[in-house]
Amino acid sequence: MSGFLRYKKILDLFSEERSSWTVLEISKALKKPSSTIYRIIREMVLAEFLESAAGSYFRLGPAFIKFNRIINFSxxxxxxxxxxxxxxxxxxxxxxxxxxxxxxxxxxxxxxxxxxxxxxxxxxxxxxxxxxxxxxxxxxxxxxxxxxxxxxxxxxxxxxxxxxxxxxxxxxxxxxxxxxxxxxxxxxxxxxxxxxxxxxxxxxxxxxxxxxxxxxxxxxxxxxxxxxxxxxxxxxxxxxxxxxxxxxxxxxxxxxxxxx
Amino acid sequence: MSGFLRYKKILDLFSEERSSWTVLEISKALKKPSSTIYRIIREMVLAEFLESAAGSYFRLGPAFIKFNRIINFSxxxxxxxxxxxxxxxxxxxxxxxxxxxxxxxxxxxxxxxxxxxxxxxxxxxxxxxxxxxxxxxxxxxxxxxxxxxxxxxxxxxxxxxxxxxxxxxxxxxxxxxxxxxxxxxxxxxxxxxxxxxxxxxxxxxxxxxxxxxxxxxxxxxxxxxxxxxxxxxxxxxxxxxxxxxxxxxxxxxxxxxxxx
DNA sequence: TTATAATTATCATTATTTGATAATTTAATT
DNA sequence: AATTAAATTATCAAATAATGATAATTATAA
The missing domain is CATH 3.30.450.40 (GAF domain)
Structure with a gap:
């Protein structure tokens, strides 16, 4: 898992049915150690592509709303x-x-x-x-x-x-x-x-x-x-x-x- | 420039005012060689975070619409x-x-x-x-x-x-x-x-x-x-x-x- | 307060990215 | 259809970054 795929695989876990994940859950789903996932998640939270929610869950971040708007207008x-x-x-x-x-x-x-x-x-x-x-x-x-x-x-x-x-x-x-x-x-x-x-x-x-x-x-x-x-x-x-x-x-x- | 930032810096160029960019323009804006940008762009196009438009321009891809929807519902x-x-x-x-x-x-x-x-x-x-x-x-x-x-x-x-x-x-x-x-x-x-x-x-x-x-x-x-x-x-x-x-x-x- | 879970830091090893350049493909023009 | 220029991809050695096991720290709950 390298390049953008590393990030995309995480994002792709999030769906309408399952919109929040813990690091541990992600780590299990992708079969990667949690230290690695923590590191990646932190980057994505910083970039507002993910955000931390209650109970150590993470969900999709507001960056998507922002870019979605740009698409709408352009x-x-x-x-x-x-x-x-x-x-x-x-x-x-x-x-x-x-x-x-x-x-x-x-x-x-x-x-x-x-x-x-x-x-x-x-x-x-x-x-x-x-x-x-x-x-x-x-x-x-x-x-x-x-x-x-x-x-x-x-x-x-x-x-x-x-x-x-x-x-x-x-x-x-x-x-x-x-x-x-x-x-x-x-x-x-x-x-x-x-x-x-x-x-x-x-x-x-x-x-x-x-x-x-x-x-x-x-x-x-x-x-x-x-x-x-x-x-x-x-x-x-x-x-x-x-x-x-x-x-x-x-x-x-x-x-x-x-x-x- | 490493990790997710590499991708985010490119995405952040896209705005309502300027919604399509060529590889050369991106390469100038970020002061990176175009071979590097081509490689990154290709990854992002594959992931549908960017898409190629007419005249060798690229624009934001439909992934944002999809994830935006998930946010809306969740x-x-x-x-x-x-x-x-x-x-x-x-x-x-x-x-x-x-x-x-x-x-x-x-x-x-x-x-x-x-x-x-x-x-x-x-x-x-x-x-x-x-x-x-x-x-x-x-x-x-x-x-x-x-x-x-x-x-x-x-x-x-x-x-x-x-x-x-x-x-x-x-x-x-x-x-x-x-x-x-x-x-x-x-x-x-x-x-x-x-x-x-x-x-x-x-x-x-x-x-x-x-x-x-x-x-x-x-x-x-x-x-x-x-x-x-x-x-x-x-x-x-x-x-x-x-x-x-x-x-x-x-x-x-x-x-x-x-x-x- | 204590105990437990969540998160961050460390670091040697391993794997990936980088960028210069060459090769190829695509598009535009004659 | 052939030519040319532009766009894109491939190559590869050097430089850089990611990995994951573990330890250390911090937050949270009991």
Missing amino acids: DPLVRAGQPFLKKLADENPITSVNVLARLYGNKVMCVADYKSPSFKKNTSYQRGKLMPLIYGATSRAIIMQITNRKLQDLINLENFKSDEDKNNFLKDLKNDRKKGYCITEGQVDKGLIGFAVSISNKKLGIEASLSSIFDLDEFLLEHEPIIYANLTSYGLLVEKYINEIFEDIQNYHHETNSIR | DPLVRAGQPFLKKLADENPITSVNVLARLYGNKVMCVADYKSPSFKKNTSYQRGKLMPLIYGATSRAIIMQITNRKLQDLINLENFKSDEDKNNFLKDLKNDRKKGYCITEGQVDKGLIGFAVSISNKKLGIEASLSSIFDLDEFLLEHEPIIYANLTSYGLLVEKYINEIFEDIQNYHHETNSIR
């Missing part, structure tokens, strides 16, 4: 898409959860979400949550824009139940690519239906999706064209804004570099 | 206080920004905020933003609960204009401690008035504040008693919930430890 995808989620929700024919998600390793991560105030059911899509790559429209609209080697690598990491399962998935992917958007029912959350379009920007390396999720109890077939129209138009709008932001960033860097 | 202060911010806003006599903030190093960080939808002015208090320790009611209600050595250390880090300035600050602090809450006008944002109460929990090491910020153009003296009543009652409520969460955590750890 990430082109979040900046471009965030403001449209509420509008999308307001224009949808029924209450919805609206999500901006992106590839994160071999998972999909929601980076922004807006739920209509009166939406009743619980959904898995909340900012920061990691979701499976192969289930749900949100994820599908991301993976369907990935090709060649990268797609192969990602798919090889997935555990399909059978070869047939895998082939079906690939066939669906092909169809969705042709249609330009995805619909899935209950793949992630029972009783919900999701619609999604791809969001991409080659130059910025953005592989993302915009999606609206509805309660199956409220959803009617006649809603589909409106949902589809909303998603595609807002999707294009988000991509347009990403481009503008990209140009802003470029100009900024040109300026600051020429000043020097 | 930090006792956020969990206990977050749900009350909207209620506080709704019960205030005029539109307001409501903030939960805590000590972060020698600064104050907002960890949750709720703005009345129709609040017009811009405020500095937004989740994740670092604020000065000695200005504004939000900060004052935090520092006023700190004593002895820790207070000395924190105050020594501040640059007061004069000794008189410093003495005035200490005098105000004493008064606020007696009163049990703080009011400041325009210290952080011109045209705004802030009210704050302390939030603390010894066992959890929480030194925080709950505050409501109003537009001076809307604020009337007769609002003060209601504001005061709201803040103190919600402040106590938040502290009560922090305590309950603390006990939940304890029980959880007892269970998991006895199972093993």
Whole structure:
């Protein structure tokens, strides 16, 4: 265990389910002597990536809140898409959860979400949550824009139940690519239906999706064209804004570099 | 430069104002050879703490969004206080920004905020933003609960204009401690008035504040008693919930430890 | 106060980082 | 498609830092 991994392995222990650890627990989990863990933890506490809590427990530190904010204000995808989620929700024919998600390793991560105030059911899509790559429209609209080697690598990491399962998935992917958007029912959350379009920007390396999720109890077939129209138009709008932001960033860097 | 600092120094370059850097720029800024920076950056990209963007720039990675989420769902202060911010806003006599903030190093960080939808002015208090320790009611209600050595250390880090300035600050602090809450006008944002109460929990090491910020153009003296009543009652409520969460955590750890 | 747990310090050994440079890959331009 | 420049990775000996066993100290609880 060396380099950044030494720190990351500790951070990765912290989860929603288990958000505080003692040095001894960490030392057991990572099979490292506690003197080593103490030394590392001390460094991370100093850097505010961890903080000590009651009862000699440690938890994640405020540095994450700070850097998260910087991302919020600067990430082109979040900046471009965030403001449209509420509008999308307001224009949808029924209450919805609206999500901006992106590839994160071999998972999909929601980076922004807006739920209509009166939406009743619980959904898995909340900012920061990691979701499976192969289930749900949100994820599908991301993976369907990935090709060649990268797609192969990602798919090889997935555990399909059978070869047939895998082939079906690939066939669906092909169809969705042709249609330009995805619909899935209950793949992630029972009783919900999701619609999604791809969001991409080659130059910025953005592989993302915009999606609206509805309660199956409220959803009617006649809603589909409106949902589809909303998603595609807002999707294009988000991509347009990403481009503008990209140009802003470029100009900024040109300026600051020429000043020097 | 060794240990975690090596990584932190790079991360600390990234700010709202300057959210993407090339390896060469980092290498200049930190006065380190680019081969070294490349090696470090590669590690951090692999860990998703950085990600490569267009034009050989790098920016903060999605790991921060993920860990930020875990904090949101597990930090006792956020969990206990977050749900009350909207209620506080709704019960205030005029539109307001409501903030939960805590000590972060020698600064104050907002960890949750709720703005009345129709609040017009811009405020500095937004989740994740670092604020000065000695200005504004939000900060004052935090520092006023700190004593002895820790207070000395924190105050020594501040640059007061004069000794008189410093003495005035200490005098105000004493008064606020007696009163049990703080009011400041325009210290952080011109045209705004802030009210704050302390939030603390010894066992959890929480030194925080709950505050409501109003537009001076809307604020009337007769609002003060209601504001005061709201803040103190919600402040106590938040502290009560922090305590309950603390006990939940304890029980959880007892269970998991006895199972093993 | 005493006892126990938590944390820090020490230090020789072992392993890793460093930085100069070369090699390779990628992107831009002709 | 070929050329060039820029970005990134690889190499390796020297310098530096991490490790972990143990001892010492400090905080916490009984």
